[in-house]
Amino acid sequence: xxxxxxxxxxxxxxxxxxxxxxxxxxxxxxxxxxxxxxxxxxxxxxxxxxxxxxxxxxxxxxxxxxxxxxxxxxxxxxxxxxxxxxxxxxxxxxxxxxxxxxxxxxxxxxxxxxxxxxxxxxxxxxxxxxxxxxxxxxxxxxxxxxxxxxxxxxxxxxxxxxxxxxxxxxxxxxxxxxxxxxxxxxxxxxxxxxxxxxxxxxxxxxxxxxxxxxxxxxxxxxxxxxxxxxxxxxxxxxxxxxx
Amino acid sequence: xxxxxxxxxxxxxxxxxxxxxxxxxxxxxxxxxxxxxxxxxxxxxxxxxxxxxxxxxxxxxxxxxxxxxxxxxxxxxxxxxxxxxxxxxxxxxxxxxxxxxxxxxxxxxxxxxxxxxxxxxxxxxxxxxxxxxxxxxxxxxxxxxxxxxxxxxxxxxxxxxxxxxxxxxxxxxxxxxxxxxxxxxxxxxxxxxxxxxxxxxxxxxxxxxxxxxxxxxxxxxxxxxxxxxxxxxxxxxxxxxxx
DNA sequence: ATCCGCGTATGACGCACGTCATATCGCCGC
DNA sequence: GCGGCGATATGACGTGCGTCATACGCGGAT
Numbered sequence: 001x002x003x004x005x006x007x008x009x010x011x012x013x014x015x016x017x018x019x020x021x022x023x024x025x026x027x028x029x030x031x032x033x034x035x036x037x038x039x040x041x042x043x044x045x046x047x048x049x050x051x052x053x054x055x056x057x058x059x060x061x062x063x064x065x066x067x068x069x070x071x072x073x074x075x076x077x078x079x080x081x082x083x084x085x086x087x088x089x090x091x092x093x094x095x096x097x098x099x100x101x102x103x104x105x106x107x108x109x110x111x112x113x114x115x116x117x118x119x120x121x122x123x124x125x126x127x128x129x130x131x132x133x134x135x136x137x138x139x140x141x142x143x144x145x146x147x148x149x150x151x152x153x154x155x156x157x158x159x160x161x162x163x164x165x166x167x168x169x170x171x172x173x174x175x176x177x178x179x180x181x182x183x184x185x186x187x188x189x190x191x192x193x194x195x196x197x198x199x200x201x202x203x204x205x206x207x208x209x210x211x212x213x214x215x216x217x218x219x220x221x222x223x224x225x226x227x228x229x230x231x232x233x234x235x236x237x238x239x240x241x242x243x
Numbered sequence: 244x245x246x247x248x249x250x251x252x253x254x255x256x257x258x259x260x261x262x263x264x265x266x267x268x269x270x271x272x273x274x275x276x277x278x279x280x281x282x283x284x285x286x287x288x289x290x291x292x293x294x295x296x297x298x299x300x301x302x303x304x305x306x307x308x309x310x311x312x313x314x315x316x317x318x319x320x321x322x323x324x325x326x327x328x329x330x331x332x333x334x335x336x337x338x339x340x341x342x343x344x345x346x347x348x349x350x351x352x353x354x355x356x357x358x359x360x361x362x363x364x365x366x367x368x369x370x371x372x373x374x375x376x377x378x379x380x381x382x383x384x385x386x387x388x389x390x391x392x393x394x395x396x397x398x399x400x401x402x403x404x405x406x407x408x409x410x411x412x413x414x415x416x417x418x419x420x421x422x423x424x425x426x427x428x429x430x431x432x433x434x435x436x437x438x439x440x441x442x443x444x445x446x447x448x449x450x451x452x453x454x455x456x457x458x459x460x461x462x463x464x465x466x467x468x469x470x471x472x473x474x475x476x477x478x479x480x481x482x483x484x485x486x
Numbered sequence: 487a488t489c490c491g492c493g494t495a496t497g498a499c500g501c502a503c504g505t506c507a508t509a510t511c512g513c514c515g516c
Numbered sequence: 517g518c519g520g521c522g523a524t525a526t527g528a529c530g531t532g533c534g535t536c537a538t539a540c541g542c543g544g545a546t
Contacts, residue, residue, distance in 0.1 A: 072392070203494080439525090443526080
């Protein structure tokens with residue numbers, strides 16, 4: 001029983017890119033100290049303010065990072081398989097600055113902080129991998145700030161889905177498929193608007209065939225049509241009163 | 244001449260917290276490889292897309308990081324003395340993702356990438372300092388994203404100045420002084436709005452004595468009054484139709 | 487079957503704020 | 517002196533979208 005479990009954890013460790021640079025014996029050590037946990041959609045991995053005692057890496061599934069503001073929640077980021085979540089908090093002995101929630105059935109690997117630091121010190125390659133992830137995160141936040149400003153809601157939603165298509169889109173016969181179950185509420189939280197506005201845009205695009213919501217996924221028949229739907233807005237006649 | 248200069252660079256290196264953990268001989272080595280440059284207000288340190296060939300640390304003065312979007316510019320961050328700027332870009336061999344501009348007479352220390360990496364590898368303490376700065380940056384961006392959403396312009400400007408007061412405010416007889424020369428345009432770019440809106444809010448607050456613009460600085464007579472000016476908005480009667 | 491809760495959808499209303507136009511006040515160069 | 521330029525200011529106008537209300541379909545609980 002426990003044998004089977006530890007065998008499974010070892011294979012999980014081997015499968016994660018962050019641990020690829022380690023020696024086989026270090027991988028075994030990591031596996032012996034790590035734990036794997038399963039979550040269902042909606043499960044809270046941790047809340048804002050919880051102490052960060054372990055490095056958590058997404059093994060499969062997806063996790064959203066949410067900040068609760070008075071004026072509604074904001075989804076800061078979505079992490080996928082292979083990505084470390086909350087590496088910053090663990091590193092700095094700080095409480096988690098935001099809440100983490102599973103968006104689908106998800107399994108996570110947990111590595112105690114102690115061991116995390118040891119790896120950082122002994123394996124420069126591991127450290128670089130972590131820093132690279134931090135970089136991705138920073139750039140993504142940067143882009144988010146830039147997009148948040150001024151832009152119309154339609155534009156932001158279009159950009160969101162174009163980005164998602166780039167990150168996790170699969171080409172199919174009918175266009176690009178984004179295999180992600182996002183509620184209208186979640187879309188709203190990602191672009192910083194209200195549910196109603198998100199619904200209005202998405203249902204209209206659904207009718208127009210620009211972006212079709214399906215069973216736990218979205219379809220983008222044409223990247224270009226989505227892009228221009230976001231750009232030209234309700235611009236009807238000539239003259240450009242829009243920014 | 245060159246002697247005097249290198250002497251000066253050495254003292255600069257010694258004065259920067261990031262290099263404090265180094266051995267004296269390493270400090271001397273860093274100083275011998277580093278360079279110091281001076282800029283005036285408005286000078287461009289680098290543009291978006293420029294190759295990042297050196298780690299730059301603010302010695303004195305202030306630098307703003309700007310992203311040029313179609314719909315206007317956005318100020319992402321302001322760096323002060325002691326803080327490394329663009330550490331991410333250098334680390335990842337990537338072109339700078341944003342433009343850096345001096346906001347005041349500013350001097351910067353430039354350390355070639357090669358040496359930067361050597362320090363990272365040989366001095367874990369140095370690496371930790373860098374990661375700590377990255378952390379601060381990430382958290383700051385996180386907060387920015389959260390504030391950008393939904394909030395009214397007044398609220399965002401109030402939060403901006405409360406934050407600045409916290410970061411660089413000095414208590415005086417008339418209140419908190421923020422010794423920073425920000426044009427209305429720059430305020431607008433920091434909170435993601437237009438010059439006109441920023442002007443309207445700031446000039447009104449000036450008349451009301453909530454936030455007074457002075458010669459290259461701002462005065463906040465009362466933190467609380469500024470806070471409530473941002474919160475209650477034009478809410479007059481009871482009932483809360485505002486978010 | 488009935489009720490409740492949740493996600494989705496759609497309409498009406500109003501306001502905050504972006505846009506455009508205009509004006510004043512320095513400061514600089516000639 | 518004058519004209520041009522940039523920063524600050526203020527008013528008028530239009531609208532995107534947040535707010536509120538209402539409605540419908542669906543799954544789970546009793």
